[in-house]
Amino acid sequence: MPGKSNRFHLIASSTRKFYQAAKETPGYSLRDFLHGYIYARWPYLYIGYGKGDIPLAKKTAPLWKIFSRLFPPRVQPRSHHSLTEASHTHADGYHGKTIPLETARDLVSIKEPIRISDLEQVIPYTRARAILQEFPDHIIALDCPCRVVKANPCTPVDVCLIIGEPFASFIAEHIPEKSRWITQAEALQILEEENQRGHVHHAFFKEAMLDRFYAICNCCACCCGAMQFHQKGIPMLASSGYVADIDLQLCENCGSCQDFCQFTALNFDSTGQNQVNWNLCMGCGICVEHCPQNAIRLHLDPLKGVPLSISAS
Numbered sequence: 484m485p486g487k488s489n490r491f492h493l494i495a496s497s498t499r500k501f502y503q504a505a506k507e508t509p510g511y512s513l514r515d516f517l518h519g520y521i522y523a524r525w526p527y528l529y530i531g532y533g534k535g536d537i538p539l540a541k542k543t544a545p546l547w548k549i550f551s552r553l554f555p556p557r558v559q560p561r562s563h564h565s566l567t568e569a570s571h572t573h574a575d576g577y578h579g580k581t582i583p584l585e586t587a588r589d590l591v592s593i594k595e596p597i598r599i600s601d602l603e604q605v606i607p608y609t610r611a612r613a614i615l616q617e618f619p620d621h622i623i624a625l626d627c628p629c630r631v632v633k634a635n636p637c638t639p640v641d642v643c644l645i646i647g648e649p650f651a652s653f654i655a656e657h658i659p660e661k662s663r664w665i666t667q668a669e670a671l672q673i674l675e676e677e678n679q680r681g682h683v684h685h686a687f688f689k690e691a692m693l694d695r696f697y698a699i700c701n702c703c704a705c706c707c708g709a710m711q712f713h714q715k716g717i718p719m720l721a722s723s724g725y726v727a728d729i730d731l732q733l734c735e736n737c738g739s740c741q742d743f744c745q746f747t748a749l750n751f752d753s754t755g756q757n758q759v760n761w762n763l764c765m766g767c768g769i770c771v772e773h774c775p776q777n778a779i780r781l782h783l784d785p786l787k788g789v790p791l792s793i794s795a796s
Contacts, residue, residue, distance in 0.1 A: 519691035531632035579685035583768040587684040591670040593619040611688035616647040626661040677701035681743035724790035725766030725781040733778035740770035
């Protein structure tokens with residue numbers, strides 16, 4: 484007679500590891516695990532439905548609403564004030580932190596496990612604020628769900644970096660046709676190349692993914708669902724903590740930086756002078772990299788939040 488252990492072995496080993504990690508995560512429920520499993524197992528359907536890029540998305544919108552009711556964001560008030568249900572959105576459970584290239588490099592270059600558990604100031608959302616990386620050198624390059632589900636996407640598509648366990652092994656085992664193992668050096672190369680293309684680095688956190696950081700996405704406004712929702716007023720992205728500053732004596736108003744700004748934060752004013760829109764600037768640093776005159780720098784701005792610093796571990 485088949486025993487429990489035989490049935491258990493029918494489940495993929497990476498799923499078992501994911502479930503074990505889920506059991507060890509405080510406050511993480513079976514419902515959260517099922518949500519995380521669906522998200523990680525079928526990311527293209529999940530993201531495609533969310534963005535509305537799948538042809539059947541409109542016809543099956545009621546199913547998405549049912550799913551949203553089954554997996555609503557959990558209410559967990561911040562320590563310094565109370566949050567009401569009305570102020571809670573899915574952005575609280577799934578969001579990205581804009582990071583400059585240097586921080587992205589740090590995240591994919593870590594050699595030892597890292598545990599940063601209190602990031603409320605850095606990641607100002609009610610859920611998923613921890614960086615708890617086991618085997619940080621386990622990295623998967625995944626075909627970006629936002630790009631794959633879009634007609635005529637930006638290329639290349641294999642630019643989403645899934646970092647650490649149990650996430651990397653889960654993706655590799657369940658989506659082998661759209662993922663590949665890469666080294667930390669290869670991950671750095673992807674970051675550098677995406678930076679040259681003008682794409683923004685985001686460290687992504689999701690409550691269903693064990694309440695923590697799990698990926699670096701290299702995002703463009705034309706494909707990225709999080710950026711598009713953010714532009715529509717759903718606050719899915721947190722600023723890097725920096726803001727761009729233009730040296731007007733060096734700036735030649737060539738407009739090169741504007742061509743690369745994914746947040747449309749750079750514009751000419753009525754006098755023809757290039758200006759930074761403080762409200763729109765997320766401090767990604769892409770404009771700094773693409774200014775021929777080296778006229779742009781990032782500077783810390785407390786009103787923009789706190790930078791993500793891996794050295795905080």
